[in-house]
Amino acid sequence: MHEPVAFSVFATAIGDCALAWNDVGVFAVWLPEASATRLRARIARRYPQAIEAAPEGSVAAAVAAITALLRGERTDLGPIRLDDSRLDPFDRRVYAAARTIAPGRVVSYAELAARVGPEATAREVGQSLGRNPFPIVVPCHRIVAAGGELGGFAAPGGTATKRRLLTIEDARRDGVDDLFDRPADAGSASA
Numbered sequence: 001m002h003e004p005v006a007f008s009v010f011a012t013a014i015g016d017c018a019l020a021w022n023d024v025g026v027f028a029v030w031l032p033e034a035s036a037t038r039l040r041a042r043i044a045r046r047y048p049q050a051i052e053a054a055p056e057g058s059v060a061a062a063v064a065a066i067t068a069l070l071r072g073e074r075t076d077l078g079p080i081r082l083d084d085s086r087l088d089p090f091d092r093r094v095y096a097a098a099r100t101i102a103p104g105r106v107v108s109y110a111e112l113a114a115r116v117g118p119e120a121t122a123r124e125v126g127q128s129l130g131r132n133p134f135p136i137v138v139p140c141h142r143i144v145a146a147g148g149e150l151g152g153f154a155a156p157g158g159t160a161t162k163r164r165l166l167t168i169e170d171a172r173r174d175g176v177d178d179l180f181d182r183p184a185d186a187g188s189a190s191a
Contacts, residue, residue, distance in 0.1 A: 006053040007043050009036055010063050012070040014164060017136070018043060019066075020050050021059050025081035029066075029134045031155040066136055072168050074103045077137050087133075093117065094128040095138040104169045106142045109151060122146075130154045141165040148173065 007020040007028075015032030018039055028047070033039040043050065055063050062080045069075040078099055084092050097115040101107055107115075109122035109129075116125060129140040135155050141162045145151035153162035 005050060006055075007047070007050045008053060008055045008059070008063065009039055009043075010055075010067065012067050013072070013168070014070050014161075017066060017070070019055075019059070019062065020047060021055070022083055024083035024085065026059070026062055026134065026137065027083045029137050031135050031157070031161060033156050062137070069103060069136065070165075070168060072170075074169075076103070077139070080137050082134055082137065090116075090120075090124070091128045091131060094120070094125055095132065095134065098129070098132075098138050098140060098143060101139055101142045103139075104171050106144050106166065106171050106173055108146050109143055110146060112143050126152065136165075142169075142171065 005022050007018055009016050009018045012032075016036040016039055017032060018030040019026050020028045020043065030039060030043065033042060040052070054060075058081060062077075065075050065077055065080065069077060082095075084095065087095070093116050094112070097112055100115070101112075109126050113120040113122045113125045125143070129138075129143060130152065132138050132140045132154070135141070141153065141155075143151065150159050150162055153159050155161055157164075
């Protein structure tokens, strides 16, 4: 198991977020706490050996991508390399499936369970997402309860944060287009 060697706290449109990384990839991601000081304290309690450092290379690119997404840009976080070596194999499959949900789209827990495999249930997927150490990068906010209800959200701020993230992304149900999703020439008549 690779432990994080560094972390960085960075400003976003929703507040100060953070990520920790090691030689394999991003090890953990944090959404805003009440203050950057509380966020740093939370990281220090969880990973006392990690040092705060300026991100470089692929980690700096990850920070830029997360910041852009939280600014409302349709940014693909798929290229961010994660170190998921310490995770249960089921959680890895859930997180990999969740990462296929595009910004601005949502699916239900049951739909995500179907993507994970026939042995997965909506409840197990929800429990896995509650343990997600990579919020935003593994977009657990894009998974909702049946009937379009929000469902839970374990990150600071709970469902209010989830709603805010979905609003930033102008999220819609996966596979359900609306008027704004149609190609410009669809349905137009020529004079």
